[in-house]
Amino acid sequence: MPQPPGSLAVAAAYFLIYVVWGSTYYFIGVCLHDFPPFVLGTVRFAVAGLALLAVCRLRGERLLRRGLIFKSAVCGIILLFVDQGVIMFAQRYVSSSLVAIMASSTALWIMLLDIPQWRRNFRSVSTVAGIVLGFLGVAMLYLEQLNMQRPGGSHYEYGVLLLIGGCISWACGTLYSKYHIRGNDDGGLSSSAWQMLGAGVVFALCAGLSGDFSSLQLSAVSAVSWLSLAYLIVFGSMMAYTAYIWLLRVRPATEVATHAYVNPVVAVVIGAGLGHEDVTLIQLAGLAVILISVMMVNRK
Template identity: 45%
Template sequence: MESNQNKNASTAMVVLAFATVYIVWGSTYFFIQKALTGFPPFLIGVLRFIAAGLLMMAWCAIKGEKIFDFPSIKTAAVTGLLLLFVGNGVVIWVEQTLPSAMVAIMISSSPIWFILLDKPKWKENLNNRSTIIGLLIGFVGVILLLSEHLIAAFSSIQNGSELIGLSMLVIGTISWAGGSLYSKYNTTGGSSMVNTSWQMLIAGVAFIPGSLIQGEFSIIQWNNIPTATWLSVIYLIFFGSIAAYSAYVWLLKVQPSTKVSTYAYVNPVIAVLLGIFFAKETISSIQIIGLIVILGSVVLINLDKYRKEAKALRTAGV
């Protein structure tokens, strides 16, 4: 199944999907923090994922796709809860107390979890030296890129709640990697867009009990929410969820999980570059080194693919 999907996926579509995941998710750290200035955390999950799920589901219905396929819904439920409710929900929650740089560092460990949890690919991945070295170097590159923010963040930790937040991030990254692999190896016959819609809808509904327990619906003052906060939520719905998450789920079907997981290294790079170009932030020499190291790690992770393509071209006499 995976090999056929790989063949059917055009290079242009793969590049576009990777670009969407890299660039859009690299900007969502900023927009999540912006959304938290007006919305409580669980309510963000409710609004973001239910809205995105309903919009995608409506589009699927207009196209005449089959919506109610219960085996597919079951798979989508597990995937949505692991990825969006636990994985993304943890990120939303901890960004209330932890700096985004520290969150990005913790999330960048997810490619390691992809390798450890991907049992069917243990032999292939653990014997692929360029992939292993590339993943380790990429993690070091992220630390270098965000080292100045990281030192300041760790020096500011003064209470147990922040340490709990770090522990929650570990659980979140494991859940994200596990949910991604579950989605990859439990492909159903239904439409990919319909499955993604169900994932978001189910995750959005799962946020409701937490929001009710926290009393978020009663304390929020809808009329006082700034326009910029609403725009941040809208950005998360259309770009973070509908565009980037759909691209991510599709990439899991057509590309090796180790390559897809490189988003965790590239996202902080995009976040730093956006800060330079749009917030007029400066970049230090150690951050430049970090950028170079990360880009080199992505090349290493894909080195085996490049070698196979080159060998195929030589065999074909091109």
């Protein structure tokens, strides 16, 4: 029988998805100053995936398994390509702080879409009330963007709509990984590697079709952007994402989704401190409402 995971390993994994992931929103925004979105996704996930495959090879893992590659690639496209692509495009409309605040509703979508757990998830009044409250918080943020006057008539509320789609995609990918990529037979680190490579390939195809590769000027990329990209590859993808996939195997999906408690707080602090982003009272109120709702549905 497999040994249960150690408490230290679980704590370290939660630190990565709580704190490190919260910081990635800011560094994505930094990279987007110099990298087109599809190119950023290509380099980030292709490099991280290839590096993890090399590590798996050194560990003696069997990598070329059709079932493993197919399931992992599907999961990677849903989790990484759609969600991260949405985040990058949304940051053309809204700040990294607001992106992270909206992403905090992911835990609610996971609970709403986790059909096998409906009987358990919706048996208490507080859970249902928490979900309703959370979506009211999302509505607050959307209405704020809808009513704000922006130069040039920009429709910044589109960023919120994009983020809602990204949250749903991340929830679907999380549940797919939870129920269809499980156990030692489906790979551990190698599954994460193939997920990243799957996303990287789709990002590359989109970059080629959209002309993002031809618009990239490597000589104009600043040192800060290169360092931010390295941070996203090593800490955001290779370490934090792998920790997330591992936690989905050893802990309940709704518990792992509680990274939504901390990610937006970290992102708001970093965005306001390093990026000098404006955080409105409505955004802070929306964050409070969403986090209270997530705590209501996960109060145990």
